[in-house]
Amino acid sequence: xxARIGVIGLGRIGSCHARNLLAMDGVxxxxxxxxxxxRTSDVATELDVEFAADPDALFASGVDGVLIxxxxxxxxxxxxxxxxxxxxxxxxKPVADSIESSVRVLEAVEQTSVPVQIGFQRRFDPSFVAAxxxxxxxxxxxxxxxxxxxxxxxxxxxxxxxxxxxxFRDCSIHDxxxxxxxxxxxxxxxxxxGSNQGDRAIANAGDIDTxxxxxTFDGGTIAVVSNTRYNxxxxxxxxxxxxxxxxxxxxxxxxxxxxxxxxxxxxPSKEPYTFFMDRFTSAYRAELEAFLGVIAGRRxxxxxxxxxxxxxxxxxVATYSLRQGRPVAIAEVKDLFLHNKNEAHT
Ligand SMILES: NC(=O)c1ccc[n+]([C@@H]2O[C@H](COP(=O)([O-])OP(=O)(O)OC[C@H]3O[C@@H](n4cnc5c(N)ncnc54)[C@H](O)[C@@H]3O)[C@@H](O)[C@H]2O)c1
Numbered sequence: 001x002x003a004r005i006g007v008i009g010l011g012r013i014g015s016c017h018a019r020n021l022l023a024m025d026g027v028x029x030x031x032x033x034x035x036x037x038x039r040t041s042d043v044a045t046e047l048d049v050e051f052a053a054d055p056d057a058l059f060a061s062g063v064d065g066v067l068i069x070x071x072x073x074x075x076x077x078x079x080x081x082x083x084x085x086x087x088x089x090x091x092x093k094p095v096a097d098s099i100e101s102s103v104r105v106l107e108a109v110e111q112t113s114v115p116v117q118i119g120f121q122r123r124f125d126p127s128f129v130a131a132x133x134x135x136x137x138x139x140x141x142x143x144x145x146x147x148x149x150x151x152x153x154x155x156x157x158x159x160x161x162x163x164x165x166x167x168f169r170d171c172s173i174h175d176x177x178x179x180x181x182x183x184x185x186x187x188x189x190x191x192x193x194g195s196n197q198g199d200r201a202i203a204n205a206g207d208i209d210t211x212x213x214x215x216t217f218d219g220g221t222i223a224v225v226s227n228t229r230y231n232x233x234x235x236x237x238x239x240x241x242x243x244x245x246x247x248x249x250x251x252x253x254x255x256x257x258x259x260x261x262x263x264x265x266x267x268p269s270k271e272p273y274t275f276f277m278d279r280f281t282s283a284y285r286a287e288l289e290a291f292l293g294v295i296a297g298r299r300x301x302x303x304x305x306x307x308x309x310x311x312x313x314x315x316x317v318a319t320y321s322l323r324q325g326r327p328v329a330i331a332e333v334k335d336l337f338l339h340n341k342n343e344a345h346t
Contacts, residue, residue, distance in 0.1 A: 002028035003295055006063040008055050008078060009070030010034040010043045013092060016277060017069055020285050022047055026292040033058045059085050065295040068092060071163045076101040083114045090291045092119040094173055095308045097165040099316040099337060106309045115294045117301040118308035120177045124286035127250035131241050132182050140243030143183060146223040147240040148175035151231035153274055158201045166207045167227055168318040175225040176314040178239055185217040191327035192318040198230050213318050233257035234272030237279055
């Protein structure tokens with residue numbers, strides 16, 4: 001007997017997840033909802049699945065699990081509502097669009113035993129998994145540097161950017177999660193910089209289109225994270241793990257959007273990736289297979305809200321560092337947050 005899954009949010013990623021779920025042996029039926037009623041009925045008709053008029057109706061429709069892929073600003077309320085009803089929940093990153101809401105969600109989830117998985121799909125990509133295992137095997141020696149790159153060919157619609165929480169919370173958070181997961185270490189200090197040379201609407205929304213972040217980990221490893229919304233040659237997503245004995249890379253395949261100018265070098269030889277959905281096709285499926293295992297109680301959540309909130313802290317500190325123009329310790333911003341929270345309660 002397969003699972004009945006509810007999908008909330010049917011935009012770029014939600015409709016992709018819905019299609020993937022529908023093709024899985026472990027799924028019997030889907031019920032879908034989007035805040036845009038037209039989109040709800042269009043997707044329901046196209047996939048030939050049931051739809052619900054709103055998230056409450058979806059929660060009440062006998063689902064075994066809920067997948068939230070609505071805009072980031074709705075994640076916190078939807079996760080809490082789903083968990084309150086005891087429904088195993090998968091939510092796209094980020095947990096919430098602010099650190100206050102992220103911490104609130106984490107506290108709410110941790111008061112229950114309802115499993116929640118956050119969608120950091122790089123943890124399911126074979127090359128990133130191999131990087132994780134190479135570090136664990138000790139074959140790289142000690143890790144001096146990680147370099148994580150996520151360069152998008154073109155910005156998402158401005159309406160998306162306005163609700164995304166900014167490039168560090170929306171895009172760099174994938175890099176922050178993966179360097180933390182692969183290294184197995186915690187970040188202590190963050191130094192971020194950024195700029196705007198593209199569409200002024202991004203700056204007007206209070207965001208930047210290009211960012212670089214230097215992270216220092218406990219133990220001394222340094223990570224350099226690079227992001228842009230304007231990488232004309234294609235979608236470039238890579239991780240380099242450089243150690244005292246050996247170095248490895250994930251994402252250094254023939255579709256890498258980078259032209260070598262060295263004589264006689266034909267790598268990379270294929271058409272570059274142009275869209276993150278093409279790059280991570282198998283990882284998006286694998287994370288949902290994992291979620292079906294979580295629903296069935298066969299495994300624990302492979303990416304918990306606690307993990308995701310730790311990456312959210314790094315995003316928060318990066319945003320703060322950019323504004324302050326200086327390196328900032330994670331502890332400084334956590335202390336500031338706790339102080340403000342306590343002040344608010346007195
Ligand atoms: N893991 C990844 O690689 C990845 C990739 C893209 C997006 N995302 C995340 O997925 C989420 C959606 O991104 P997208 O690119 O699909 O955005 P999108 O703008 O294409 O789609 C969002 C959809 O959510 C709907 N929506 C908004 N609020 C809602 C609510 N309260 N209830 C129901 N529906 C609601 C909108 O009408 C829209 O159809 C974002 O949080 C984003 O950070 C993750």
